[in-house]
Amino acid sequence: MHIAIIGTGYVGLVTGACFAEFGVFVTCVDKDQEKIEKLKKGIIPFYEPGLDDIVKRNLKEDRLKFTTQIDEAVNEALVIFIAVGTPPRGDGSANLEYVKEVAKEIAKNMTSYKVIVTKSTVPVGTGAKIKEIIRQNLEKPVEFDIVSNPEFLREGSAVEDFIRPNRVVIGAESEQAIAIMKDLYKPLYLIETPFVITDIPTSELIKYATNSFLATKISFINEISALCEAVGANVNTVAKAMGLDGRIGPKFLHAGIGFGGSCLPKDTMAIVKIAEEKGVKLNIVKAAIEANQRQRERLTEKIINAFNNNIDGKVIGILGLSFKPNTDDIREAPAIYIIQILQKKKAIIKVYDPAAMENTKNIFPEIVYCSDAYSVAKNADALVVVTEWNQFRNLDLEKLKTLMKGDLFFDFRNIYDPQRVKQSGFKYFGVGRH
Ligand code: UDX
Numbered sequence: 001m002h003i004a005i006i007g008t009g010y011v012g013l014v015t016g017a018c019f020a021e022f023g024v025f026v027t028c029v030d031k032d033q034e035k036i037e038k039l040k041k042g043i044i045p046f047y048e049p050g051l052d053d054i055v056k057r058n059l060k061e062d063r064l065k066f067t068t069q070i071d072e073a074v075n076e077a078l079v080i081f082i083a084v085g086t087p088p089r090g091d092g093s094a095n096l097e098y099v100k101e102v103a104k105e106i107a108k109n110m111t112s113y114k115v116i117v118t119k120s121t122v123p124v125g126t127g128a129k130i131k132e133i134i135r136q137n138l139e140k141p142v143e144f145d146i147v148s149n150p151e152f153l154r155e156g157s158a159v160e161d162f163i164r165p166n167r168v169v170i171g172a173e174s175e176q177a178i179a180i181m182k183d184l185y186k187p188l189y190l191i192e193t194p195f196v197i198t199d200i201p202t203s204e205l206i207k208y209a210t211n212s213f214l215a216t217k218i219s220f221i222n223e224i225s226a227l228c229e230a231v232g233a234n235v236n237t238v239a240k241a242m243g244l245d246g247r248i249g250p251k252f253l254h255a256g257i258g259f260g261g262s263c264l265p266k267d268t269m270a271i272v273k274i275a276e277e278k279g280v281k282l283n284i285v286k287a288a289i290e291a292n293q294r295q296r297e298r299l300t301e302k303i304i305n306a307f308n309n310n311i312d313g314k315v316i317g318i319l320g321l322s323f324k325p326n327t328d329d330i331r332e333a334p335a336i337y338i339i340q341i342l343q344k345k346k347a348i349i350k351v352y353d354p355a356a357m358e359n360t361k362n363i364f365p366e367i368v369y370c371s372d373a374y375s376v377a378k379n380a381d382a383l384v385v386v387t388e389w390n391q392f393r394n395l396d397l398e399k400l401k402t403l404m405k406g407d408l409f410f411d412f413r414n415i416y417d418p419q420r421v422k423q424s425g426f427k428y429f430g431v432g433r434h
Helices: 010-020 033-040 051-060 069-074 096-109 126-137 158-163 177-183 188-190 200-231 235-243 264-277 283-307 334-344 357-363 373-377 399-404 419-422
Strands: 003-006 025-029 064-065 079-082 114-118 144-148 170-171 195-198 316-320 348-353 382-385 409-413 428-430
Touching: 003 010, 003 096, 010 079, 010 158, 010 409, 025 069, 025 316, 033 064, 051 064, 051 158, 051 195, 064 144, 069 096, 079 177, 096 114, 096 126, 114 126, 114 399, 126 144, 126 200, 144 188, 144 200, 144 373, 158 316, 170 177, 170 200, 170 316, 177 188, 200 235, 200 264, 200 283, 264 399, 264 409, 283 334, 283 409, 283 428, 316 334, 334 348, 334 357, 348 357, 348 373, 373 399, 409 419, 419 428
Parallel strands: 003 025, 003 079, 025 064, 079 114, 114 144, 170 195, 316 348, 316 382, 382 409, 409 428
Antiparallel strands: 144 170
16 A cells, blocks of 8 residues: 655654555655655654664665655555644644645645545544545545544654554544555554544544543642642652552653643643633643643742752753653753743753753753763752653762762652662752652
């Protein structure tokens, strides 16, 4: 089978490369000539473990092609995935301009039956809109079907998530389209991955509901962490015991500095907007968004309070910049928020991150970039663990303490044993642990 993926961003590239790995012939299309030239050489524009191997192998074996020519790709493909960005507008709603533009281009180049699939996270009702746009822009009468097939890829483990997903969701109106989609996902069907086959609006909503629930779980435990600090309880133990209840489950119940990234913040805002437009109140999702903002503020205040509200000239070392480990993505990253606030208050900022320093340099060219955690510690008054990269989980605390000027250790992902940190001569500040 031949397929086309329009948009070689994060979702498009992972989807295209992984389908090629399944043995499908894939053409990835993007308007960005420079990006396409790099991809043809196997150069990936972002950091994602395992992806470059798959891209290089499938390029070599001629199952994966990159082009800027949408007409050729559409012509050859039976299934066309729309995987372009849906960035948030000022009011939180998803901007569908790119999706609509691509739908028009697909329509203009269609000469035979096609299945047109939305992979991008799109508001409920987008499938119907795309259908209408395609109908209006067809140059001759051609049959086609619209499918919603949301992605559930986590950055940092996207390849694994694609190849061994918890489920595949397919929203469609026709039996033919469902059969083609099942055929495309045959390797997963054979390993008994659960398939949820439904209508298009339900499929579109599943993605938003899932991400909103994950965000709610994180914000819930983060609010409990504030209460734990107030009453002298330990949030890790509370979460552990809660998670042992089979109805709750242990995942996404780690208290920390809150969620970031390109999905949870954007999708929670978008679902609230979708609901508002329909006159429905999503109070719980709204509260999850607010609690997330409050958590980063609260933890940043902890740093400032530890210096008695005066951090002018203090050297603060930040360990981890990406919104989570194994990615170079700093969108909505808590570290960026912390740096902004501390800088305003005239602190001197030193940072290290295994992957996200280049991206951060675009926002903060003036802060001090270091080669590892120990150079961050040199002459620092405080160290703040913001992202739980494996490299930060087992640092030599005695060595850190010797290098530092001060003795403040902020563990905003609760990855250290407080007693152990204190034994090394530090004052320890975690999340929800007295
Ligand atoms: C998420 C969804 O998991 C994925 O299915 C979806 O398609 C895209 O959005 P991603 O944005 O890559 O993926 O990150 P994820 O691993 O879900 O983590 C989101 C955020 O929550 C991170 O900032 C992480 O640090 C935070 N988090 C996660 C917590 O603070 N506590 C937890 O227990 C879990």
